[in-house]
Amino acid sequence: DAGVIQSPRHEVTEMGQEVTLRCKPISGHDYLFWYRQTMMRGLELLIYFNNNVPIDDSGMPEDRFSAKMPNASFSTLKIQPSEPRDSAVYFCASSSGGPLYNEQFFGPGTRLTVL
Amino acid sequence: EDQVTQSPEALRLQEGESSSLNCSYTVSGLRGLFWYRQDPGKGPEFLFTLYSAGEEKEKERLKATLTKKESFLHITAPKPEDSATYLCAVQGGGADGLTFGKGTHLIIQP
Numbered sequence: 001d002a003g004v005i006q007s008p009r010h011e012v013t014e015m016g017q018e019v020t021l022r023c024k025p026i027s028g029h030d031y032l033f034w035y036r037q038t039m040m041r042g043l044e045l046l047i048y049f050n051n052n053v054p055i056d057d058s059g060m061p062e063d064r065f066s067a068k069m070p071n072a073s074f075s076t077l078k079i080q081p082s083e084p085r086d087s088a089v090y091f092c093a094s095s096s097g098g099p100l101y102n103e104q105f106f107g108p109g110t111r112l113t114v115l
Numbered sequence: 116e117d118q119v120t121q122s123p124e125a126l127r128l129q130e131g132e133s134s135s136l137n138c139s140y141t142v143s144g145l146r147g148l149f150w151y152r153q154d155p156g157k158g159p160e161f162l163f164t165l166y167s168a169g170e171e172k173e174k175e176r177l178k179a180t181l182t183k184k185e186s187f188l189h190i191t192a193p194k195p196e197d198s199a200t201y202l203c204a205v206q207g208g209g210a211d212g213l214t215f216g217k218g219t220h221l222i223i224q225p
Contacts, residue, residue, distance in 0.1 A: 004158075031211060033211075033212055033213075042215055042216065042217040042218065043159070043202065043204075043213075043215040044215075045212035045213065045214070048211060048212050050211070055211065056210070056211075056212065059212070091158050091159075093158075097211070102164075103149060103161040103164055104149075104161070104213060105161065106151075106158030106159045106160070107158050108156075108157060108158050109157070109158050
């Protein structure tokens with residue numbers, strides 16, 4: 001199994017530009033999570049989907065952030081317009097859910113730098 | 116609001132020197148407590164899930180234990196390759212996302 005795939009691995013952009021991060025979950029997993037990691041705040045949950053439907057987006061910092069999951073094998077996290085304080089590592093994770101509280105498998109992350 | 120506090124923030128040990136990492140938590144209806152390992156530049160890698168107080172799990176030199184208020188990750192006779200950041204997370208009732216602590220950065224010196 002290829003694991004969770006994220007692209008790009010690194011993104012450098014200028015303030016005000018639109019940024020799109022991409023994620024392919026593990027095949028067969030029905031939960032998908034987006035997290036953000038910074039030195040100050042650690043790993044924080046932004047939003048998660050179950051069967052392609054957004055369930056909880058209370059962690060999305062503001063309206064500049066949006067996420068979609070058009071099908072079971074693809075999700076995007078978009079920031080428009082980007083700001084320097086959005087600089088962080090963004091992780092996507094997936095899990096199979098079900099009656100057991102199964103572990104979440106993380107991708108390698110996208111390191112975003114907003115200048 | 117679920118909260119996770121890990122201590123110490125950093126720990127430096129000599130190879131073979133056993134120790135424990137602490138994870139204190141407050142959660143409404145614990146569904147699971149998770150330990151992850153994170154290497155620099157990589158995503159967290161799953162280690163253990165604990166579901167109820169008294170439960171223990173082992174993997175090579177690592178053993179995780181759980182009480183009603185905290186979890187410990189015991190490292191026995193560590194090797195340099197055990198150097199990493201160890202993250203603790205909880206999954207509370209009614210939520211599927213994880214609440215993470217800030218981690219313990221562990222360095223094992225040869």
